[in-house]
Amino acid sequence: MTVSSEDDLIGLKLIGRIVADTLEVMKSAIEPGITTRELDRIGRQVLEAAGARSAPEMVYGFPGATCISVNEEIAHGIPGERRIAPGDLVNIDVSAEKGGFFSDTGASFAVPPVTRAVERLCRDGRRAMWMGLRQVGANKPLSAIGRAVGAFAEKNGYTLVRNLASHGVGLSLHEEPKEIATWPDASERRIMTDGMVFTVEPFLSLGATFAEDGDDPWTLYSRPRALTVQYEHTVVATRNGPLVLTMPGP
Structure with a gap:
């Protein structure tokens, strides 16, 4: 989507x-003993109270309002009877629609007690996302996002999952520009246009480079198995740089 009016921006x-x-x-509700289904129910209640609809459920028939992935699961985890335990790494991905506009966000949370390595992974996952976001702006190359994230990951001893990309969003959950790499991609030649709406969502890992299917049609796992975090914002490219849309209210 490209923002073309003030009404577009208000809706987004x-x-x-x-x-x-x-x-x-949902972050505040994470505690040992809660099931991912119970956590998802909390998310659904917040969305519905605001008059929004779960995007993965609405668009793809996903069996939950939100995606909740724990430890070895790195994306598209189905809410269910799994109980969150101390030491778990929990990723929550929330995308929804209201008034014809879509937005997408996500973050990973470590449930204490966790090792310093996991604390550092979470801290650096957020930093990696912001490294990419700072490259956003009208008339700048999309490839700058992946180059910045890749340089950060290499400098700090991490790997990046290279088959889960950022994407356009706004009038649908996934739209042009599709497959925006959050790793260095020499083949990327596209330029960000003024008003372009998309996500920035690197998957930073302690060793994984690929996401692979599991036993169900949705859940993705790290390959090789390694703890992985994802942080995601929806952003508009403007002449003044990035306009991040997915910031919580006061």
Whole structure:
């Protein structure tokens, strides 16, 4: 999507705030013993109270309002009876629609007690995302995002999952520009246009380079098995740089 009016921006900011607030409420509810289904139910209640609809459920028939992935699961985890335990690494991905506009956000959370390595992974996963976001702006190369994230990962001893990319969003959950690499991609030649809406969502890992299918049609696992974090914002490329839409309210 390309923002073409103030009404577009108002609609995008509204759904961006809703998904960000939903993520914050779910984050606060994470505790040992809660099931991922119970956590998802909390997210659904927040979305519905705001008049929003779960995007993965609406668009793809996903069996949950949000995606919740634990430890070896790195994306598209199905909410169910799995109980969150101390030491777990929990990723929550929230995307939703309201008034014809879509937004997408996500983050990973470590449940204490965890090792310093996991604490550092979470801290650096967020930093990696911001390294990419700082490259966003009208008339800048999309490849700058992957180059910045890749340089950060290499410098700090991490790997990047290279088959889960960022994507356009706004009037649908996944749209042009598709397959935006958050790793160095020499073949990327596209330029960000003013008003372009897309996600920035690197998957930073302690060793994984690939996401592979599991036993169900949805859940993706790290290959090789290694703890992996994902942090994601929806952003608009503007002449003044990145306009991040998925920030929680005051």
